[in-house]
Amino acid sequence: MNHNLLVITLFLVLGLALPIAAFTLSRFLRPDIPSVEKRLNYESGLAPQEGSWVQFHVRYYLFALLFVIFDVETAFLYPWAVVYDSLRSSMGLMILGEMVLFLFFLVLGLVYAWKKKVLEWK
Amino acid sequence: METFLKFGYLLLPEAIIIGSIVLLMLLDLFIPAKRSRRFFGWLALLAGLGASVALIWVWIIWKTHLDGRPIQYFDSAYLFDAVSLILKLFILLSLIFVFLLSLGNKQNSTGNSYQAEYYYLMLVALLGAWVLVSSADLITLFVGLELLSLASYILVGIRKEDQNAVEAAWKYVVLGGVASAFILYGMSFLYGMTGNTNLMEIYNSLQLSVQPEAILYIYLSFFLMLFGFGFKISAAPFHTWVADVYQGTTSAMAAFLATITKVAIFGFIVRLLLLSYLPLFYRNNWNHYLEWALMGIAILSMIVGNVLALRQTEAKRLMAYSGIAQIGYILVPLTLITLTQGMLFFRVTFFYFFAYILMVAGAFAVISQVTAQAGTGEIRAFAGLYRRNPLLAFAMSIFLISLAGFPLTAGFIGKFFLLTNAFMTKKGILLGVVMILTTILSYFYYFRFVRQMYFRQPDQPERIAIPWTLRIAITISLVGTIALALLPQLLLQLLQSLGL
Numbered sequence: 001m002n003h004n005l006l007v008i009t010l011f012l013v014l015g016l017a018l019p020i021a022a023f024t025l026s027r028f029l030r031p032d033i034p035s036v037e038k039r040l041n042y043e044s045g046l047a048p049q050e051g052s053w054v055q056f057h058v059r060y061y062l063f064a065l066l067f068v069i070f071d072v073e074t075a076f077l078y079p080w081a082v083v084y085d086s087l088r089s090s091m092g093l094m095i096l097g098e099m100v101l102f103l104f105f106l107v108l109g110l111v112y113a114w115k116k117k118v119l120e121w122k
Numbered sequence: 123m124e125t126f127l128k129f130g131y132l133l134l135p136e137a138i139i140i141g142s143i144v145l146l147m148l149l150d151l152f153i154p155a156k157r158s159r160r161f162f163g164w165l166a167l168l169a170g171l172g173a174s175v176a177l178i179w180v181w182i183i184w185k186t187h188l189d190g191r192p193i194q195y196f197d198s199a200y201l202f203d204a205v206s207l208i209l210k211l212f213i214l215l216s217l218i219f220v221f222l223l224s225l226g227n228k229q230n231s232t233g234n235s236y237q238a239e240y241y242y243l244m245l246v247a248l249l250g251a252w253v254l255v256s257s258a259d260l261i262t263l264f265v266g267l268e269l270l271s272l273a274s275y276i277l278v279g280i281r282k283e284d285q286n287a288v289e290a291a292w293k294y295v296v297l298g299g300v301a302s303a304f305i306l307y308g309m310s311f312l313y314g315m316t317g318n319t320n321l322m323e324i325y326n327s328l329q330l331s332v333q334p335e336a337i338l339y340i341y342l343s344f345f346l347m348l349f350g351f352g353f354k355i356s357a358a359p360f361h362t363w364v365a366d367v368y369q370g371t372t373s374a375m376a377a378f379l380a381t382i383t384k385v386a387i388f389g390f391i392v393r394l395l396l397l398s399y400l401p402l403f404y405r406n407n408w409n410h411y412l413e414w415a416l417m418g419i420a421i422l423s424m425i426v427g428n429v430l431a432l433r434q435t436e437a438k439r440l441m442a443y444s445g446i447a448q449i450g451y452i453l454v455p456l457t458l459i460t461l462t463q464g465m466l467f468f469r470v471t472f473f474y475f476f477a478y479i480l481m482v483a484g485a486f487a488v489i490s491q492v493t494a495q496a497g498t499g500e501i502r503a504f505a506g507l508y509r510r511n512p513l514l515a516f517a518m519s520i521f522l523i524s525l526a527g528f529p530l531t532a533g534f535i536g537k538f539f540l541l542t543n544a545f546m547t548k549k550g551i552l553l554g555v556v557m558i559l560t561t562i563l564s565y566f567y568y569f570r571f572v573r574q575m576y577f578r579q580p581d582q583p584e585r586i587a588i589p590w591t592l593r594i595a596i597t598i599s600l601v602g603t604i605a606l607a608l609l610p611q612l613l614l615q616l617l618q619s620l621g622l
Contacts, residue, residue, distance in 0.1 A: 004334075007338065008338055008339070111148075112147065115152070116151075
């Protein structure tokens, strides 16, 4: 029991200490020669156009959500396609039916967004 | 998969609900925007009634053809057994009450643009609650939980133009999200230590193959989940959001949160505890810690709920705090489950839940009409209700004294069962005493409410008219509350026939 508690305390302490130690250590170890380019925000290797504290239009998030629909679709479709043959022999056409059902519900989400005029940028 | 092909027809109620959600959604999308969406409520009610017919049909089939043995679908990720069946019925009954409340009251409608969403999101939440009470797999459980929670976040704030509703929804989203995070974190420990998401498989590996060093993490996982569920079921000390959310949202939605959410979450805690954790708690003598933790939550809920309810002047806030106290009462048998060996646990708890649903739905039905007419949610609005509509005042007093646990009502019988269950064990005596004392305390505010209705002069003298849908809801819950008190053996025999 005591041993157990020790492990969990250690876990807690390590979880707190690691990020603090990492940031502090790297602060002392790294050479500190700032230049204008280095102080820029990192934008995938491109020079940033303006400040990063701009407001995004709320529609941006709606598009992001729509993107997730298709993202999830592929995340499930791909492994499904890989094991399709082996499952086909054990489950029959059920495996196809399940995926069709899944796609149907996803498309429903798209139809909803479409009819609610999310796809129009006004 | 074979069980699904063979016994899939037992999931007909779920299929009806899913089908109705899809149909209502498509209908909402493709009828012209100018058309009134008021009939969506009736369609949703129809879907609810259809699902209840299907549920009862499925029950009879299951009882007669399959001898009532539990059936496991999808590698036992989804169960069909007595517990899930009863809880599904409770949830569906509550939803039908909520529909009747929403249909009866203009105040509860949301403006034409969101009428349709309001009703089909209720069905989505119902589906989530059903999944929550019938699955036995961590992932499925979490999906059910989120289906229920996300739908209710939207429903709480669906009147976007109302500042209070937006504030309530915001609080509910933030605290609900934190609670979900706790639950998920707990689940991750459980999965990490056992390598399985299925509750029965988890049980097996907890019995056989867990390293001694891992045991503490497993307890940690349970207590993390207990935190999360404390939030969702609104037990003290996790109760701070409840009153604000109830006050900000509509009466129908408050009734929804007070019944459906609580029943579903309670079903999940019970399943998690009984299917996975309990043997381990026994074996390592941790059942004492479990008892103390649950006992703390139960006692705090009873005390905090009842004491804070004393000072409330707003009807829905009063119901919120009284609901916290009720959860404290309901948690008593669960607290003692290791001591009573689970004896009568389901019968006692389910009886109380049924009584609770009836009286809470009835009380919210009355509150929704009276506050809508008065334009304020203050208890003052109930002054002289006896003169304005004697029958309504009578119904409300029955619901209130039933909540208080006064004789000749369902609440009394339910509380009596809870108390006998508590007094079976030595440790339960403490709980029983707290329950009796806080019940006496609760008489103050329940009877102050009743006094308000009978002995005060009304502010406005005109009669209160009740729409017929509300009248149905009130009649059903009134008859149920009294019938359950006079003939409690009917429900008990029913539960017994299910083997609970």
